[in-house]
Amino acid sequence: MKTYLVTGGAGFIGSDFIRYLFSKYKDSIRVINLDKLTYAGNLENLKDIDSDNGYLFIKADICDKPSVDTLFSSMDIDYVVNFAAETHVDRSIIDSGEFIRTNVLGTQNLLEAARKQWRREDGFTQGKRFLQVSTDEVYGSLGRDGLFTEATPLDPHSPYSASKAAADLIAKSYHDTYGFPVNITRCSNNYGPYQFPEKLIPLMINNAINHRKLPLYGDGRQVRDWLHVRDHSRAIDMVLGMGEPGRIYNIGGHNERENIHIVREIIRRLQEIIGDKDINEGLISHVADRPGHDRRYAIDPSRIRKETGWEPVKSFEEGLFETISWYLENTGWLRNITSGEYMKYYESVYGGDK
Secondary structure, X not given: OEEEEEEOXXXXXXXXXXXXXXXXXXXXXXXXXXXXXXXXXXHHHHOOOOOOOOEEEEEOOOOOHHHHHHHHHHOOOOEEEEOOOOOOHHHHHHOXXXXXXXXXXXXXXXXXXXXXXXXXXXXXXXXXXXEEEEEHHHHOOOOOOOOEOOOOOOOOOOHHHHHHHHHHHHHHHHHHHHOOOEEEEEEOEEEOOOOOOOOHHHHHHHHHHOOOOEEEEXXXXXXXXXXXXXXXXXXXXXXXXXXXXXXXXXXOOOOEEEHHHHHHXXXXXXXXXXXXXXXXXXXXXXXXXXXXXXXXXOEOOHHHHHHHOOOOOOOHHHHHHHHHHHHHHOHHHHHHHOOOHHHHHHHHHHOOOO
16 A cells, blocks of 8 residues: 655645545555645545545644654655645745745755655665656746747746745755655646635636626736646656656646636636626726736646656646536635635735725
């Protein structure tokens, strides 16, 4: 039986990965979910597997060295998948301190705990793997043409992406220095159920169904490559099983879209599904652009396709329809997490409802 330590497992992508593991491996695995439960961590995301005998939740901070060391010494962990991170660019612009602490120092703390526990005289215990989940934002911004490859130089433009780039380099250094069995994955923009509504797609869905303005940075023509979260979970699982230690793998969806196209498509789909005429393009509100806003991201996933056989299977049109439908069917989940501190943050960034 393999034991997975999934950090940040109560978040959007982490919780999907845990659900994917149990759907694929059922009773042959054990999953330890270590999460600090910040504003974006929600155990309701995992209520369907909470009673599973192979699932254990531990509330802890990856920066808490004693807690992390105790976990590694008391559990025989085979795989570490590090999702734990502060992830929202806007928040990093407001206050970068927590991003440096969690994304950089927390990652190093996990790496060191795993290195000490897995180390043997002749190297490391066979079958162990540490996977650092990163982002295409570490590469900076593309022009009109071209794709990010694993050889693209790092050029982060926000405190968030800079902290992720730093964590990537630390992870890579553990392989180069110690021969530590680590991989780094860099994905494009994820979307799907359970995503916290500070990110574009759930933000627009939530605002639209509540007849709030749809705040769009600048001209809205920033281009992102969209990846369904379940395709991302599949890719991580395949890298754990087939990836070459020390390698970086880009995970992209081949779904480039302008932000304004995404918003218009959400409006169109909502009109079709619920027939609310008050949900229309008149809700779109162009706001001052984000400082250092990257213009275009696009990923070349040739390496992961060639080495593992992974391909995205969810088309963007299908995935977006399913995502919108999920949020409409789970308005209680939305309501529970869009109160209190979240609304204070929302108003500080977008100036409230205008």
